[in-house]
Amino acid sequence: MTDAATNTADLQANTDDDEFVPAGPGIEIKNLYKIFGPDPKKWIGAVKGGMGKEELNRKHGHVLGLTDISLSMPPGKITVIMGLSGSGKSTLIRHVNGLIDPTAGEIICDDADVCQMSVEELRNFRRARTAMVFQKFALLPHRTVLENTCYGLDIQGVPRATSEPVARRWIDRVGLKGFEDNYPSQLSGGMQQRVGLARALATDADILLMDEAFSALDPLIRLDMQAVLLELQEELQKTIVFITHDLDEALRLGDRIAILRDGRLEQVGSGQQIVQHPANDYVSAFVREVNRGRVLQAATVARPLPQDNLPDMQLPGKIVLEEAARRMIAAGASQALVVGARNKPRGVLNVSDVLTAMVQPTETNSSQPKGG
Amino acid sequence: MAATCWSLPDALCRFPALDNGTLREVRKTVDGGFRDLVRNYSDWIDAATAPLQVFLNTLERTFTSTPWLIVLIVLLVLVWASSRSMKIVGGTAIAMVLIGWMGLWEDTMVTLAMVSVCTILAVILGLPIGIIAARSDRMQRLVNPVLDVMQTLPSFVYLIPVVVIFGIGKVPGVIAVVIYAVPPMIRLTNLGIRMVDSEVLEAAEAFGSSPRQKLWNVQLPLALPALMTGVNQTIMMSLSMVVIASMVGVGGLGKNVLQAINNQFFTMGFLNGFALVAIAIVFDRASQAFGHRLQKHREVRHD
Ligand SMILES: Nc1ncnc2c1ncn2[C@@H]1O[C@H](COP(=O)(O)OP(=O)(O)OP(=O)(O)O)[C@@H](O)[C@H]1O
Numbered sequence: 195m196t197d198a199a200t201n202t203a204d205l206q207a208n209t210d211d212d213e214f215v216p217a218g219p220g221i222e223i224k225n226l227y228k229i230f231g232p233d234p235k236k237w238i239g240a241v242k243g244g245m246g247k248e249e250l251n252r253k254h255g256h257v258l259g260l261t262d263i264s265l266s267m268p269p270g271k272i273t274v275i276m277g278l279s280g281s282g283k284s285t286l287i288r289h290v291n292g293l294i295d296p297t298a299g300e301i302i303c304d305d306a307d308v309c310q311m312s313v314e315e316l317r318n319f320r321r322a323r324t325a326m327v328f329q330k331f332a333l334l335p336h337r338t339v340l341e342n343t344c345y346g347l348d349i350q351g352v353p354r355a356t357s358e359p360v361a362r363r364w365i366d367r368v369g370l371k372g373f374e375d376n377y378p379s380q381l382s383g384g385m386q387q388r389v390g391l392a393r394a395l396a397t398d399a400d401i402l403l404m405d406e407a408f409s410a411l412d413p414l415i416r417l418d419m420q421a422v423l424l425e426l427q428e429e430l431q432k433t434i435v436f437i438t439h440d441l442d443e444a445l446r447l448g449d450r451i452a453i454l455r456d457g458r459l460e461q462v463g464s465g466q467q468i469v470q471h472p473a474n475d476y477v478s479a480f481v482r483e484v485n486r487g488r489v490l491q492a493a494t495v496a497r498p499l500p501q502d503n504l505p506d507m508q509l510p511g512k513i514v515l516e517e518a519a520r521r522m523i524a525a526g527a528s529q530a531l532v533v534g535a536r537n538k539p540r541g542v543l544n545v546s547d548v549l550t551a552m553v554q555p556t557e558t559n560s561s562q563p564k565g566g
Numbered sequence: 567m568a569a570t571c572w573s574l575p576d577a578l579c580r581f582p583a584l585d586n587g588t589l590r591e592v593r594k595t596v597d598g599g600f601r602d603l604v605r606n607y608s609d610w611i612d613a614a615t616a617p618l619q620v621f622l623n624t625l626e627r628t629f630t631s632t633p634w635l636i637v638l639i640v641l642l643v644l645v646w647a648s649s650r651s652m653k654i655v656g657g658t659a660i661a662m663v664l665i666g667w668m669g670l671w672e673d674t675m676v677t678l679a680m681v682s683v684c685t686i687l688a689v690i691l692g693l694p695i696g697i698i699a700a701r702s703d704r705m706q707r708l709v710n711p712v713l714d715v716m717q718t719l720p721s722f723v724y725l726i727p728v729v730v731i732f733g734i735g736k737v738p739g740v741i742a743v744v745i746y747a748v749p750p751m752i753r754l755t756n757l758g759i760r761m762v763d764s765e766v767l768e769a770a771e772a773f774g775s776s777p778r779q780k781l782w783n784v785q786l787p788l789a790l791p792a793l794m795t796g797v798n799q800t801i802m803m804s805l806s807m808v809v810i811a812s813m814v815g816v817g818g819l820g821k822n823v824l825q826a827i828n829n830q831f832f833t834m835g836f837l838n839g840f841a842l843v844a845i846a847i848v849f850d851r852a853s854q855a856f857g858h859r860l861q862k863h864r865e866v867r868h869d
């Protein structure tokens with residue numbers, strides 16, 4: 195079959211992304227376990243030995259939050275954590291800045307283990323390195339937009355004379371110029387979340403944690419905020435951990451997507467990999483409803499380069515299949531050369547492959563070995 | 567009496583109380599012990615209450631010896647500053663002029679001084695206790711039953727230990743009033759801080775706040791409505807207790823009311839009562855309006 199062929203092209207497309215990668219700190223999560231309850235340490239052995247969430251709760255009255263999570267979040271990229279309600283997303287992201295202590299495991303950031311930090315070190319880590327955006331905004335109701343944006347810097351002890359210009363710049367940047375002296379209660383949800391974003395960006399932390407930051411917004415404002423975030427990220431290249439339960443949002447924002455289910459990682463990969471090659475039934479159920487024509491990219495379904503007979507028509511690898519089909523039909527071409535950055539040839543795209551990939555429901559991996 | 571006993575044995579009919587001799591012994595021992603204790607520590611007690619005495623006397627003298635017009639103007643300015651409402655200021659002016667006209671100015675000043683001191687003390691005491699109770703569940707478990715007892719105890723009962731320990735006078739009066747007025751401040755501070763939105767608190771934590779920064783930036787400002795209600799309640803309770811404290815020698819309007827009760831002076835009792843009510847309304851309106859003004863940011867603007 196052609197599966198193997200597409201696989202290789204796909205991997206290629208995702209590995210030699212010749213983009214600039216900033217040398218910031220990534221976040222490395224290693225074998226993280228979290229058990230909620232009065233005496234978590236007591237049951238960690240049993241959980242490591244394979245006891246499930248349901249059994250632990252029924253027999254011992256403890257809640258299994260996270261099971262054996264190992265995940266690396268690359269610097270300067272957006273890592274999306276996705277999963278249904280109760281899957282442990284919030285629990286996971288709160289480990290990154292130490293709001294929750296793990297039962298076992300490590301969170302390494304810059305050679306330092308967040309879990310081993312003293313209270314003082316942790317406070318400084320939070321002040322200098324991380325910023326967080328919350329689902330329900332969590333703004334201070336008695337402070338104006340400007341004062342809210344200054345908040346992180348206030349805590350660091352930066353005088354207002356220094357922090358105000360910074361805050362004004364970020365308020366301007368997120369599109370709230372003119373609202374500096376309003377109180378949060380006078381703003382719409384979308385505007386409040388912009389304040390939340392400005393507040394997080396004003397501290398200039400290199401790790402940005404966003405827990406369902408856009409989930410409370412209505413769809414149009416949400417798209418708008420996603421655009422704002424992508425635009426900012428283009429320029430700032432922060433290490434962003436973004437939580438959502440919305441696949442479209444995950445695919446739009448995520449350089450890497452991690453899918454959680456009941457506290458376990460089901461699959462980690464790029465959006466393209468997850469849509470094209472879901473690791474198991476759970477993930478394929480997740481991606482079944484997705485509009486493949488608008489998600490899959492030309493490079494993902496391109497076949498490897500043949501030795502000769504390269505087609506004349508060229509298509510950028512990053513465009514989605516719908517767009518590729520439109521261009522090929524307009525040009526009357528049945529084959530096109532997919533190129534990467536600096537016009538480097540990547541593979542060949544057939545119209546029939548485009549169509550197959552667009553209509554084919556996610557390949558059922560039930561017949562294949564897991565993780566294939 | 568034996569007739570109502572239906573041939574029950576005596577112990578089941580009449581309550582088997584301790585006999586009078588034993589009770590007398592118990593009373594004598596406890597009272598004597600208390601008296602000795604107080605006598606032994608009287609210097610210490612006097613020293614401890616001396617600053618209070620000075621504070622109270624100074625304030626009372628300032629209130630009573632300043633010309634009434636100046637006191638009235640200062641009072642009106644204060645009411646205006648806290649409420650920004652001409653209606654409340656006007657009402658205050660009318661009430662105070664009527665009080666003065668009825669010849670109760672001096673007594674009212676004494677009561678005002680007393681209530682001010684008691685409220686300030688109750689807030690100074692109640693706020694930190696409330697904060698500590700909000701921070702630790704154990705502390706809350708300790709404080710709550712004490713507050714329950716304090717709030718169910720009839721106000722007269724407060725006077726007994728106070729009089730035994732501190733004697734008769736203004737200072738024991740202040741102590742009784744403060745003890746009576748402090749529970750709502752503690753309770754509402756504790757409640758207000760515990761009700762603060764946990765997301766906002768988590769945000770403060772996530773940005774690296776120290777406990778002190780959390781308290782000042784988040785917990786106290788967000789608990790402000792509850793705190794203001796606490797202050798308001800404390801003022802009201804001070805006012806009502808000031809009347810009862812006149813039994814241990816506190817002067818002012820309360821003393822007049824007490825005399826009126828003892829001598830059945832209807833008009834005198836009524837007028838003094840009216841003056842107390844008027845002061846209560848002024849304090850209540852002014853402090854509530856102040857609380858609302860601090861909450862301006864809660865108003866949603868519709869334009
Ligand atoms: N403090 C806690 N004590 C006990 N159980 C907890 C606690 N916090 C979370 N849990 C449990 O851990 C699991 C994961 O919760 P978590 O809040 O991380 O889910 P989530 O993926 O963020 O869900 P949502 O999309 O609803 O926010 C849930 O089963 C929850 O009941």
Ligand SMILES: [Mg+2]
Nearest residue numbers: 283284285406
């Ligand atoms: Mg959550």
